[in-house]
Amino acid sequence: MPATLPTASQTKSLHLLRSLLREASCLPDAAARDYFRRYIVARFKAYQPKPNATASFDVQAVEKYRHRSFKRRHIAIINGRAAQQQRKALKGLNFLRRANQGEGACIQKVLWLTYGRLGRRKYALLDELLKPDPAWPQGPAPLQLLYRSNLRCLQYFEAPNARNAAHGSHTIYISKQYPRLRAVITAQCQKEASLHRAMKRPYITTPMLNTWEQPMPIRRAVNNVRRWYAETMTRLLPALPTAEWDSIEAMSKGKQPIGFAKRRAPAVRLSPQPASDSGTLEQMLQRSLAMDKLSKADRPQGLDRPRALTARYMQRLYSRLLTLSCKLEYDDARKQWNAIWGEPRKNTRPDSYTTPVDDALFAGVDAKGAMPKAPKRKDKTAPLVQPRNEDGEYMRFPFFAEMLPETHPVRIELDKWKKERANARAKWVAPGGDAS
Numbered sequence: 333m334p335a336t337l338p339t340a341s342q343t344k345s346l347h348l349l350r351s352l353l354r355e356a357s358c359l360p361d362a363a364a365r366d367y368f369r370r371y372i373v374a375r376f377k378a379y380q381p382k383p384n385a386t387a388s389f390d391v392q393a394v395e396k397y398r399h400r401s402f403k404r405r406h407i408a409i410i411n412g413r414a415a416q417q418q419r420k421a422l423k424g425l426n427f428l429r430r431a432n433q434g435e436g437a438c439i440q441k442v443l444w445l446t447y448g449r450l451g452r453r454k455y456a457l458l459d460e461l462l463k464p465d466p467a468w469p470q471g472p473a474p475l476q477l478l479y480r481s482n483l484r485c486l487q488y489f490e491a492p493n494a495r496n497a498a499h500g501s502h503t504i505y506i507s508k509q510y511p512r513l514r515a516v517i518t519a520q521c522q523k524e525a526s527l528h529r530a531m532k533r534p535y536i537t538t539p540m541l542n543t544w545e546q547p548m549p550i551r552r553a554v555n556n557v558r559r560w561y562a563e564t565m566t567r568l569l570p571a572l573p574t575a576e577w578d579s580i581e582a583m584s585k586g587k588q589p590i591g592f593a594k595r596r597a598p599a600v601r602l603s604p605q606p607a608s609d610s611g612t613l614e615q616m617l618q619r620s621l622a623m624d625k626l627s628k629a630d631r632p633q634g635l636d637r638p639r640a641l642t643a644r645y646m647q648r649l650y651s652r653l654l655t656l657s658c659k660l661e662y663d664d665a666r667k668q669w670n671a672i673w674g675e676p677r678k679n680t681r682p683d684s685y686t687t688p689v690d691d692a693l694f695a696g697v698d699a700k701g702a703m704p705k706a707p708k709r710k711d712k713t714a715p716l717v718q719p720r721n722e723d724g725e726y727m728r729f730p731f732f733a734e735m736l737p738e739t740h741p742v743r744i745e746l747d748k749w750k751k752e753r754a755n756a757r758a759k760w761v762a763p764g765g766d767a768s
Contacts, residue, residue, distance in 0.1 A: 341414050348421045349376050355428035360439065360641045362591030363576075364446040367453070368428070378402040379410050379417055429629035433638035436649075443653050447580070448570060449527065457570035461513045462488070468509040475504070479554050485561040486554070488513065489536070504536040504557065511669045512660055516571055517564065519671035525656055531567050536560045569656055571671060577659035581674060584650035590643050651677035 338346070349372070356368040382404060405413075431438035445451040473487035488510055492502035506514040518534045520526070538556045542548055572580075582588035639645070654674030661670050698704050729746050736743040 341418070344418055345376070345379075345414070345421075348418060348425065351425050352421065352428065355425060355432060358432045358593045358595070359428070359442060360432075360590065360592050360646060361443065361446060364442050365591075365593060367446045368442075371452075374402045377404070379405055379413070381407055381410060426627040426629045429627075430638075433629065434641050434645075435628075435638055439641075440649055440652065443649060444527075444656075447572060447576070447653060447657065449653070449656055454570060457572070458565065458568070461516060461570055462510065463512075464509045465511055473507065473509075475557070479550050479557075481550075481554055483554060483558065485558050488561070489557060492538070500541060501537050501539050504538065506534065512571070515660065515669040515671045516658060517568065519658060519673060520569060523673050525569060525658075525673060526567055527569070527656065529567065531564060569658070571658050571660045574659045574661070577654075577657055577672075577674075580650055580654050580657060584647050584654050584674075584677065586643070586647060590646045592641070648677065 352372045353369060356372060357365055359365045359368065427438055428442075431442050441450070443449075445453070448454045448457045473489070474491040475486040475489045476482060478491060479486060488507055490505050490507045492504050495503060506517060508514065514534075517531070521531050521534045524530045536557060538548070538553060540548060542552070571577075579588060583590055651674075655676050656674075658671045658673045661672060662668075663670050696703065727745070727749065729742065729749075733742050733746045738744070738747075
């Protein structure tokens, strides 16, 4: 039976898949190339008809990145969502193109998706934090017993603490049965690390009474805990594996080379063909009149314009990523987990030049290399005597007072004041001294 030819929609999907895989293979991070390749293949396989399915790829890799949830869709859903998913794939293609061109915001988001600060891998890392301590005794959570509810989020908390009872509120902490989750939340609140808004506190503060000064209803108490849990899990930055965190730190400090992709040489046609006619006149006219909007990858502009992907530029991005990541280490002495967060990159100044030189070269300068200023001389000028009237108020003369005749009353008052000022100045200056 001859194979059926692919439809126009299937052909477009194949072109998008190849273009996405091509752009994913050029990302400037080795882990990002592997992550996006598996993500793209898994997403396209979810919308592949079952008769066209092939053997599944590496099962261990699927479990590592939690792509198992991409369940294959029904044929009716595939046909109904084909155009929508193609537009979504085209948007992702332009995003990867902008990242490969060096746009900072796109590369940063690629790193966040790869290392679990956003997206699907974040929830895969959260699953590791939500695992209880095996040594902890099995039993129902105290908050589930108190609130008489089997809600899953209630199992991660201890019983309410009444140490704030004087203020009319209870405090609920993360249960010690989940030490890793408790350590990460506490350390993140102390570091104030967050992508957007930081977490306020590592515990819940819930009121004991409602508006009518009655005991808080159980339903509302449960909703308060559920709301805080949902908000915290949204802002929580889960811990990375130790080897992965150490690799990011080494790349941010230049101790490990950046995993840039090797650029392939452009293809060269061995037997170039002469350009044929571009179609009929009607087709040429339609292509000329088409006003397709270009993507940002085709019209780069603004502050996020493309730039060269250098090792120094990637080190700054890894340093920013490191401040949003942590690793967990177990302290045998204190029997507890410690979350170690990355420190921000500081602008280090070069060491001062201490080679011996001739003293005459820097004569007349201080330790900072600046010329010392001469001390200011005290002003020996006599203070001006301000004219006052009989009431003790300052006298003011118009600017034309000196032009008036000597018999004018204003001119007489001005001459009198000048004589008083000259006498006061003569008394202030020491004999043989200089007033200037």
